[in-house]
Amino acid sequence: MEDHYTISDTINSIIKREANFFNYTSIAISLLIATFACGANGHSEGFYADNKLIFWIASYLFFFIGVFVPLNKAKFLPYGKRFFWGGFGVLGLALLFLVVAIWQSAIPQGGASKMNSEAIDLLGYTSAGALVILGWFVQHQLTRQHNKTNHSLNVLLQMRVSEEFQEQTRLANRYYPSRSHTTISKEDVETYHSSNTVLSNTDLTDTQKKIQSISAHSYLLNYYEFLAYGIKSGVLDEELLFQTIGAVVIGHYQRAEQIVSYARNKSKKTFSNLVELEERWKERRDFDCLQLDKKQKNKRG
Structure with missing residues (x-):
C-alpha cells in the first residue's frame, strides 16, 4: 500500500504541474501574439496607440508569470540550458524596452519623441519575436514531456496489471x-x-x-x-x-x-x-x- 501511495502521489503532482504549464503558457502566448499584431499594423490612433505602454508591460508580465512562476513553483526544469539562457535573454530585452519607454515618457513632445517612439516599437517587435520563439520552444518541450510522461505512466500501469x-x-x-x-x-x-x-x-x-x-x-x-x-x-x-x-x-x-x-x-x-x-x-x-x-x-x- 505504501508503494502505491508513492506512485499515485508522484503521478498526481506531475499531472497538476503540466496542466498549469499548458494553461499559463497558452494565455501568455495568445496575449503576446495579439499585442504583436496590433503593433505590426502601425496603428497611430485608437486604443492600442493610447495604451501602447500598458499593452507591452502587460504582455511581458503575463509571459513571465505564465512561464517562470510555474517553473519556480514546481522546482522542475526539463528544458535545458537553451531555455535557461533564452529566458534571461528575453528578460534583458524586456528591461531594455521598459528603460526606453520610461525615457520617452520623460521627454517633451516633438521630433525626439517620435524617434524614441519608433525605437520603442522596434524594441517591442524584437522582444515579441523572441518571446514567441521562446514560447514555441516551451510548448514544444511541454508536448515532448507530456508524451514521455504518458508513455511512462503506461509502462507503470502495465507492470501493475x-x-x-x-x-x-x-x-x-x-x-x-x-x-x-x-x-x-x-x-x-x-x-x-x-x-x-x-x-x-x-x-x-x-x-x-x-x-x-x-x-x-x-x-x-x-x-x-x-x-x-x-x-x-x-x-x-x-x-x-x-x-x-x-x-x-x-x-x-x-x-x-x-x-x-x-x-x-x-x-x-x-x-x-x-x-x-x-x-x-x-x-x-x-x-x-x-x-x-x-x-x-x-x-x-
Whole structure:
C-alpha cells in the first residue's frame, strides 16, 4: 500500500504541474501574439496607440508569470540550458524596452519623441519575436514531456496489471526474496545455463526452484533493459520512473548482478543500458540518502 501511495502521489503532482504549464503558457502566448499584431499594423490612433505602454508591460508580465512562476513553483526544469539562457535573454530585452519607454515618457513632445517612439516599437517587435520563439520552444518541450510522461505512466500501469510480469516477479522472489537480500551466486547462474530441464510449477526440487527463479530474474532484467533503452532514447521519463520504481530496479539488479555479468562476458552490449542506468540511479539514491541524513542531523542538532 505504501508503494502505491508513492506512485499515485508522484503521478498526481506531475499531472497538476503540466496542466498549469499548458494553461499559463497558452494565455501568455495568445496575449503576446495579439499585442504583436496590433503593433505590426502601425496603428497611430485608437486604443492600442493610447495604451501602447500598458499593452507591452502587460504582455511581458503575463509571459513571465505564465512561464517562470510555474517553473519556480514546481522546482522542475526539463528544458535545458537553451531555455535557461533564452529566458534571461528575453528578460534583458524586456528591461531594455521598459528603460526606453520610461525615457520617452520623460521627454517633451516633438521630433525626439517620435524617434524614441519608433525605437520603442522596434524594441517591442524584437522582444515579441523572441518571446514567441521562446514560447514555441516551451510548448514544444511541454508536448515532448507530456508524451514521455504518458508513455511512462503506461509502462507503470502495465507492470501493475500484467499477469505475466506479476507471475515472473513472484517466481523471482520465490527462491531469492527481495526482503532477505539474498543474491544469486555465480555457481547458480552456471547451473542455470547448463540445465536443459523443462520445469513445471509442481513438485519441484530445490535446484529446480532455483533454476526457475533465475529464469524469472532474467525475464525481469530484460524488461528493465527495455526501460533503460527507452529512457536513453528519450521516450520515457527518467525522473518519474526513478521516483516510482528506482529502488525496485536497483535492488533487483544487485540481487541478479551475476546474471548480468555472465551475459556481458559473452557480449559487452548485453544489458549495457541497464548497467549505465543502475550506476546512475544508485549514485543518485546514495546522494539523496546522504542529504536526508544531513537534514535529520541538523534538525536534531
